[in-house]
Amino acid sequence: MSIISKNLNKIKPSPTIAVSQKSRELKAAGKDVIGLGAGEPDFDTPDNIKAAAIKAIKDGDTKYTAVDGTPALKKAIKQKFKRENNLDYELDEITVGAGGKHVIYNAMMATLNEGDEVIIPAPYWVSYPDMVLLAGGTPIILECNEKQGFKLRPQELEKAITSKTKWIILNSPSNPTGVCFSENDIREIANVLIKHKHVYILSDDIYEHVIYERFKFFTIAQIDQLKDRVLTMNGVSKTYSMTGWRIGYAAGPKDIIKAIAKIQSQSTTNPSSISQAAAVEALNGNQDFIKVRNKSFQERRDFVVKELNAIDGIECLNPEGAFYVFPSCKNLIGKKDSNGNQLKNDTDFVQSLLEHTGVAVVQGSAFGLEGFFRISYATSMANLKIALKKISNFCKSLK
Helix, strand or coil, rough: CCCCCCHHCCCCCCCCHHHHHHHHHHHCCCCCCCEEECCCCCCCHHHHHHHHHHHHHHHCCCCCCCCCCHHHHHHHHHHHHHHHCCCCCCHHHEECCCCCCHHHHHHHHCCCCCCCEEEEEEEECCCHHHHHHHHHCCEEEEEEEEEECCCCCCHHHHCCCCCCCEEEEEEECCCCCCCCCCHHHHHHHCCCCCCCHCCCEEECCCCCEEEEECCCCCCHHCCCCCCHHHHEEEECCCCCCCCCCCCEEEEEHHHHHHHHHHHHHHCCCCHHHHHHHHHHHHHHHCCCCCHHHCCCCHHHHHHHHHHHHHCCEEEECCCCCCEEECCEEEHHCECCCCCEEEEECCCHHHHHHHHHHHHCCCCCCCCCCCCCEECCCCCCCCHHHHHHHHHHHHHCCCC
């Protein structure tokens, strides 16, 4: 009898982390690899934030904190929600975890019973379904194809809701597509959810500030009729280039926040005291750098989308946020690479691309939609120019 839990048979390792690890292994072996798989800004953490962490260390702020966040950080989060989203929360309606992923995992573990359904629009961030499965829930995948702009249609949501539906997960700007839901889009979805009072909404807003062309961000908790059923998750990883600091947070109903704290008290306890001090400065400090960095991201996006759409067999929508594109490679499936291997699906495509060119991307099927691949353009323009040339040459070489 195996000592490993049967629950682990329900899930798979994170495909995006696997691609990043494969890239690191190839580089360590002396291979020339350009990794476009990681969802991580290439910019450094701003100096004022690093200075706050150094001060915390020097001041001896290195002990346990409250399980789900220091009062100082919760206050900064409260102010952030009021300042940027016009949302009012009390401190006991806020939780802090070791990254956004941790917060979502805690929420699922704290609320799901066996058989509870969670509606997840696809393409989705790779971890949503597996976290639901680990918590005993059932992921209900709603496919949103490129013809509908990868956006959830209200009528499809209406059909998917059952008496077992406990959550729907919304993510805008989206990982992996970069698609953004306008206020009108969200209000149309909200009109459906208002009628179904047993359904809670997890709004993943982690890319809130990575937006282009003056897109106006709007989050579903801003709709009064739904606020008491929304858990709004955010964090410092993407906006402030703090992926390794591991600070995520959420605000929502007190009973859910309290349940998350109970889970956390018996698992990780508090997030790093030093990282929390840095996050206070991130939220309260100067925000001017965000627009500067977004301008660089937009320039990269424009270049990548243009180059991809110039390749025969590739089609790519132009996203309004995040730092990903999600091009279709459907027209290349069935062709053979220079080794004579037939590309039967998007996984074959990205594996052959890595083998022949050293460019690492992630297959669309990892995000719940076959026939696509995700590129993260959170890397230098120099790397992107080399990578897109290699992708173009690879596609031309297919027979």
